Structures are given as structure tokens and as C-alpha cells.
Amino acid sequence: MELQISHVTKEFRDKKAVDDVSLTLTPGVWGLLGANGSGKTTLMRIIAGIMEPARGEVLCDGIPIRTLGERYRDVFGYLPQEFGFYPEFTVKDYLEYMAALKGLRRQETRTRIDILLEQLTLLEVKKKRIARLSGGMKRRVGIAQALLNDPQVLILDEPTSGLDPGERVRFRNLLSEFARGRIVLISTHIVPDVEYIAARNAVMKDGRIVAQGTTQELVKPVAGKVWSCSVPAQKLAEYERSLRVVNLKCGEGDRAEIRYLAEAEAVAGSVPAEPRLEDLYLWLFPEAGR
Amino acid sequence: MRLFYLEIRRVLTTRLTWGLLAVSLLLSVGMGYLPVTFESYSYQAEDGSWTELKGLRAVRHMQSLPQASPGEVTPQLLREVLENCQDVLRTYGKENIWALPREPFYGEDIILDSSLLSRVNEAAMRPDGTASGLLHVTGEQAEQFYDLCRTRLAKLMALEQSAHPAAGELAQRMYEKVRFPFFYEYGLGSDSMDYQTLLIFMIAFFCVSIAAPVFSADYQTGADDIQRCAKYGRIRLGIYKILSALLICGTAFLLCMGVFLLVTDSLFGWKGLKNSMQVIYSVSSLLPLNLGGLQLAVAAGSLLFLLSLLSFTLFLSSRLKNTVSSLAISLVFCVLPVILSVALPESAADLAGCLLPGGGIGIQNSLLCELTDFHFLHFGDVSFWKPWVMLAAAAAEVPVFLGLALHGYCRRRL
Numbered sequence: 001m002e003l004q005i006s007h008v009t010k011e012f013r014d015k016k017a018v019d020d021v022s023l024t025l026t027p028g029v030w031g032l033l034g035a036n037g038s039g040k041t042t043l044m045r046i047i048a049g050i051m052e053p054a055r056g057e058v059l060c061d062g063i064p065i066r067t068l069g070e071r072y073r074d075v076f077g078y079l080p081q082e083f084g085f086y087p088e089f090t091v092k093d094y095l096e097y098m099a100a101l102k103g104l105r106r107q108e109t110r111t112r113i114d115i116l117l118e119q120l121t122l123l124e125v126k127k128k129r130i131a132r133l134s135g136g137m138k139r140r141v142g143i144a145q146a147l148l149n150d151p152q153v154l155i156l157d158e159p160t161s162g163l164d165p166g167e168r169v170r171f172r173n174l175l176s177e178f179a180r181g182r183i184v185l186i187s188t189h190i191v192p193d194v195e196y197i198a199a200r201n202a203v204m205k206d207g208r209i210v211a212q213g214t215t216q217e218l219v220k221p222v223a224g225k226v227w228s229c230s231v232p233a234q235k236l237a238e239y240e241r242s243l244r245v246v247n248l249k250c251g252e253g254d255r256a257e258i259r260y261l262a263e264a265e266a267v268a269g270s271v272p273a274e275p276r277l278e279d280l281y282l283w284l285f286p287e288a289g290r
Numbered sequence: 291m292r293l294f295y296l297e298i299r300r301v302l303t304t305r306l307t308w309g310l311l312a313v314s315l316l317l318s319v320g321m322g323y324l325p326v327t328f329e330s331y332s333y334q335a336e337d338g339s340w341t342e343l344k345g346l347r348a349v350r351h352m353q354s355l356p357q358a359s360p361g362e363v364t365p366q367l368l369r370e371v372l373e374n375c376q377d378v379l380r381t382y383g384k385e386n387i388w389a390l391p392r393e394p395f396y397g398e399d400i401i402l403d404s405s406l407l408s409r410v411n412e413a414a415m416r417p418d419g420t421a422s423g424l425l426h427v428t429g430e431q432a433e434q435f436y437d438l439c440r441t442r443l444a445k446l447m448a449l450e451q452s453a454h455p456a457a458g459e460l461a462q463r464m465y466e467k468v469r470f471p472f473f474y475e476y477g478l479g480s481d482s483m484d485y486q487t488l489l490i491f492m493i494a495f496f497c498v499s500i501a502a503p504v505f506s507a508d509y510q511t512g513a514d515d516i517q518r519c520a521k522y523g524r525i526r527l528g529i530y531k532i533l534s535a536l537l538i539c540g541t542a543f544l545l546c547m548g549v550f551l552l553v554t555d556s557l558f559g560w561k562g563l564k565n566s567m568q569v570i571y572s573v574s575s576l577l578p579l580n581l582g583g584l585q586l587a588v589a590a591g592s593l594l595f596l597l598s599l600l601s602f603t604l605f606l607s608s609r610l611k612n613t614v615s616s617l618a619i620s621l622v623f624c625v626l627p628v629i630l631s632v633a634l635p636e637s638a639a640d641l642a643g644c645l646l647p648g649g650g651i652g653i654q655n656s657l658l659c660e661l662t663d664f665h666f667l668h669f670g671d672v673s674f675w676k677p678w679v680m681l682a683a684a685a686a687e688v689p690v691f692l693g694l695a696l697h698g699y700c701r702r703r704l
Binding site for chain 2: 045048049050069070073074076077078079080082083084085086088089093096097098100101102103106142145146149
């Protein structure tokens with residue numbers, strides 16, 4: 001299966017939220033990175049078919065998703081950034097409702113719900129109203145509904161926001177396993193989530209795809225530009241102002257370890273560090289590190 | 291069908307829905323009982339003291355009086371009733387029965403005949419259309435009651451529709467189907483019918499409140515984003531959402547009507563259902579219905595108006611992004627026919643009543659008022675009785691607004 005985003009543009013008044021984006025998604029986990037307002041959510045909504053592009057189209061195996069209609073939605077799963085639900089529904093009621101919407105048969109519904117409740121550790125709260133669940137649990141219910149129909153194309157917008165570290169790990173593992181032979185597109189600002197599981201990534205900036213490829217390919221532009229060094233703790237504020245600090249760790253005593261981005265060594269005694277996706281993110285979006 | 295069932299269950303589990311349905315049901319019982327509380331009757335005991343009965347006790351007592359069940363309204367009966375009433379009026383020096391003392395008075399049983407007396411007075415009106423007054427109606431006129439009824443309609447049409455002879459001809463054709471002699475027993479009257487109308491208006495208000503969030507709440511919460519991506523999340527869900535709203539509201543309406551009619555009819559006595567509407571409203575009323583038939587006609591017609599109002603509400607809901615605006619605008623349209631019926635000149639109000647969804651739900655503009663009145667709409671030389679036009683317009687609006695609602699939902703793109 002192949003999902004082709006072809007010259008898609010979407011404007012809101014005078015602002016181009018998505019600007020002539022072309023991208024071909026193949027099976028595997030794809031990470032969609034970008035700062036807030038870079039157009040990720042708009043692009044995902046267009047792929048989901050709930051937003052109409054001003055120009056361009058999205059094709060699934062060469063056929064426009066609009067033409068495919070129900071057939072596309074039958075193999076599609078989506079979790080939007082804002083998970084809307086009916087407050088009076090319990091977890092089980094909601095999943096049953098969504099299963100019926102996705103055209104699952106009754107027996108299949110029971111089986112899928114049981115599996116997902118267990119995988120997403122929601123079994124204990126299945127009879128609780130969604131409105132009374134914590135943010136992380138609500139998010140997991142959202143993920144469960146997206147996975148109900150065992151989709152071939154899964155689009156998740158900020159799926160890990162609100163999840164605690166343990167839940168994020170479980171979710172990443174679940175997704176890695178699930179993604180075999182399917183297209184999974186995850187948008188997130190939590191870069192390590194994508195770094196662990198995404199086979200390929202696309203980076204959006206100002207509505208455009210500015211880079212795409214594997215993590216190794218993507219980080220090439222920042223290779224040799226990531227440094228780490230130890231600095232006096234009392235001078236940290238000064239370094240933060242003058243350098244693009246990716247990470248800092250205050251150790252014992254009056255020293256601190258910093259990781260920074262620079263074309264060349266900016267602090268005496270710095271050593272080159274292995275570039276990571278987060279470094280690229282901050283290289284492309286310097287305002288995100290401020 | 292499973293999705294349809296789940297959608298109905300979903301709507302029914304919302305607090306707003308079951309809360310409003312419970313209130314509607316309680317109101318149906320309450321409003322069915324309320325007209326009974328207006329009844330009162332005084333009688334003199336053997337020791338000469340006067341006793342006043344109120345509410346259900348008064349109804350039961352009056353039902354037990356032989357005079358309360360005349361049955362067929364024969365000319366001879368009307369003459370007796372008239373002469374009896376004239377004796378009482380002369381005793382107290384009054385012109386009509388409503389001017390009689392509020393304290394217990396001699397011959398109070400004529401209260402039971404008040405409907406018949408009003409109709410005799412109406413049938414014997416002067417040539418200028420004003421009532422003669424009961425003291426001036428002769429026994430001979432009472433005996434010619436049914437002839438006077440027929441000429442009364444002709445006079446009324448000549449007065450009100452002089453520029454539209456087609457309306458007069460239509461009225462005469464309709465009146466030919468009215469059954470004579472009329473039937474009357476003490477019991478069910480216009481108060482119960484008025485309360486049925488009021489209840490319909492309140493249920494319509496509640497049903498609009500249930501239907502207004504059907505689509506817009508999903509847009510507002512974002513639930514729509516997820517549903518729209520599901521296999522059956524567009525046309526099928528749109529249809530089921532519409533059908534479930536109509537089914538829930540329609541069933542609630544029928545249930546409430548059933549409860550109301552059961553309460554009010556059983557309290558006032560089932561025999562009253564046979565009363566000719568011409569005895570209760572006007573000798574010239576155009577429909578060949580008794581009160582039971584009129585109750586059902588009002589309920590059935592109002593259900594059609596309710597469906598048209600709900601269709602329009604669903605259309606608004608499919609177009610508006612948030613529940614508050616959807617609910618507010620829908621409720622405005624719910625009360626608009628009532629406001630316009632008071633605020634606009636008659637011809638404009640007639641038109642508004644026909645064109646607005648739910649135009650026959652209200653107080654002055656209610657279907658009951660129209661069915662008992664003589665409003666005609668004229669298109670060139672052709673005249674139509676207004677209730678028929680209103681019902682036809684409502685029947686046409688239902689599929690139009692439902693189609694637009696479905697289109698609005700399915701085609702919604704951001």
C-alpha cells in the first residue's frame with residue numbers, strides 16, 4: 001500500500017497552512033515533526049479526508065481518497081489532536097459505538113475491544129465514563145478507537161501527549177508491532193517517541209516539508225555541529241543566551257554538562273557528539289529551544 | 291441497524307434528553323389534570339345550606355346529574371334549555387348566564403347547558419353578525435336551530451369573504467359533511483383542548499432542545515472528526531442521527547399525547563369524546579368531527595408540524611459549529627410563529643404560519659385555533675382553507691429540510 005500526497009495546498013485566509021506538500025508514505029512508521037503551527041495537523045486532517053485541500057490531492061494506491069470514499073475509510077484509523085467523545089459514554093460503550101461505525105461485526109467487535117482494552121491497559125476502566133478518566137487514559141481510549149478496525153493506514157496526531165513514561169514505552173512497542181506492512185503516520189513534538197520507532201520522518205516548517213528520510217539521513221545536516229562540554233554552573237545563564245543549548249545537566253559540585261549546536265566548537269574543551277533527531281529539530285526550529 | 295440502535299441509545303443516555311423526556315411526561319399528566327381543577331358546582335342540600343364542589347368532585351357530581359347527558363341535541367331540547375335559562379335570567383334581571391351571581395343561585399343547573407345556550411345564541415345572530423342575546427332568542431328560533439346553523443355559515447362567509455366567493459363555496463362544501471343533529475354531554479370541553487395545544491408547544495420546545503445538538507455538539511467537541519473518518523461515518527451516520535432524533539422526539543410526542551389524553555379524557559369521561567365540535571366551538575365549524583376526532587386531528591397534525599420543526603432544527607444543527615448557537619436559533623424559530631401571529635397583520639401572519647417550520651405549533655397560531663376558525667388563503671380565484679395549506683407546507687418541508695440536513699452533514703468540510 002502507498003499513500004501519495006501530491007502537491008497539497010491549504011490556505012486559511014491569507015496564511016498557507018500547507019504549502020504544496022508532496023510526500024509518498026510507504027508501509028512503516030513515519031514521524032511528522034514540526035513546531036506548533038507548522039501545518040502538521042492540517043496535513044493530517046487532509047490525509048484523513050476531513051479537510052479539503054485547496055489544491056492537490058491525496059491518493060491511496062493511485063486512487064484519490066475522495067473517490068475511494070467508504071473503501072478508504074474502511075482501512076483508515078485516525079486519532080486527532082483533540083479527542084472528542086461523548087461524555088455520557090463509558091469506555092466500552094464508546095468503543096462499541098465506534099466499532100459499529102467502522103462496520104465491525106458483533107463478534108469481531110467483542111474480540112477487538114477485549115484485545116485493545118488489554119493492550120492499552122484499559123480493562124479496569126472499561127465501565128467508567130470517559131469523562132471521568134485521566135488525560136492519559138482518555139488518550140489511550142482514543143488510540144484504541146483508531147486501532148479498532150485494524151487499519152492499513154493509521155494517522156495519529158500527538159498520540160503520546162498526556163501519557164506517562166511507562167505508557168509511552170508500551171505505546172511505542174504496540175505501534176512498532178502494529179506497523180508491520182501498514183502505514184503509520186505519527187505527528188508529535190516529543191521527538192524521542194518518533195526517534196525510537198519511526199523508520200522514516202518528515203519535517204514540516206511553515207507549511208512545507210523541509211526534510212524527509214531516515215533518522216540517520218535526516219541528522220546528516222547537523223553532523224559535526226553537535227557538541228558537549230562541561231562548564232561552570234554559575235555561567236550557565238550566559239551560555240544559554242549565547243549558544244543553542246539542546247540539553248543541560250547540572251552535576252554535583254559547581255560544574256554542568258551542556259550539549260549545544262554550533263557550526264564550530266564554541267566552548268574550549270568541547271567534544272563532538274553523536275547527532276540525534278532532537279538536535280535536528282532544534283537546528284531547524286531554533287525558537288523551540290528558547 | 292446496530293449503529294442505529296447504538297445511536298438511539300447514545301441520545302437517550304444524555305442527561306438533557308432523559309431529563310427533558312421525564313419533564314414532558316410529568317407535564318402531560320399535570321396538564322391533563324389541570325382543566326379539571328377549573329370545574330366547580332354548587333348545590334342546595336335538603337336543609338337549605340349551599341355546598342360548593344370543586345375539581346374532580348364537581349366533575350363527578352355534574353356527570354351524575356340527569357341533565358348532564360342530553361345526548362343528541364334535538365330542537366325540542368334546545369327550546370327547553372333556552373326557556374329554562376330565560377326564566378333564570380329574568381329572575382336575576384341579567385342578559386346572559388355569565389352575568390349571573392357567582393354565589394350559588396337558583397337554577398344553577400343551566401351551567402351544564404352553557405355550551406348549548408351559546409350555540410343557540412350564535413345561530414340566532416342578527417343580520418349584522420352580532421349576537422341577539424339569550425333573552426331575545428325565541429323558542430321558534432331554537433326549534434329551527436339546524437336551519438339557522440346553515441344560514442349562519444352563509445352569513446359569516448358573506449361578511450368575512452365577500453371578495454372571495456370561492457372561499458364561501460369551499461366552506462359550504464365542507465359544511466355539507468357536518469353531521470346533524472349535534473351530540474353533547476357534559477364533560478370534555480375547550481379547556482382540555484387548549485391545554486393540549488399548550489402541551490404540544492412545550493413538548494415541541496423540549497424536542498427542539500434535544501435535536502439542536504445532534505450534529506453541532508459533535509462539531510463542537512471534535513467527536514465528528516473521528517466519526518467522519520469511520521467507514522459509515524458520513525451518509526449512514528447522518529441518516530441514523532436524523533432518524534434517531536425524529537424517532538425519539540416523535541415517540542416522546544406520541545407518548546405524551548397519549549398520557550395527556552388518557553388523563554384528561556378519563557377524568558372528564560369518555561362519553562364527552564362524542565361531543566360535536568360545533569357545540570363546543572362554533573355552529574359553523576367546518577370539520578365533521580367530534581371532540582375525540584378533533585383531539586386526534588390536533589395531535590396528528592401537530593406531529594407533522596413538529597417533524598417539520600425538527601427537520602429544520604436538524605438542518606441548522608448540521609450547519610452550525612456549536613451547540614449554543616444551534617440551540618438558540620432553533621428555539622427562536624420555535625417561538626417565531628407565536629410572535630409573528632401576534633405582531634404581524636393577519637394576512638402576513640397567515641403566510642408566516644404556513645411558511646415557517648412548525649407554523650402550527652403555538653398558542654394563537656395553533657392548529658386547534660386554525661381548525662376551529664375560518665381563515666382562507668387566496669391564490670387568484672382559488673381559495674384554500676388555511677389548515678390544509680399549513681399541513682401541506684409542513685409535509686413538504688420535512689423531506690426538504692431533512693435532505694438539506696443530510697447534505698450539510700455529509701458535505702461539511704473545513
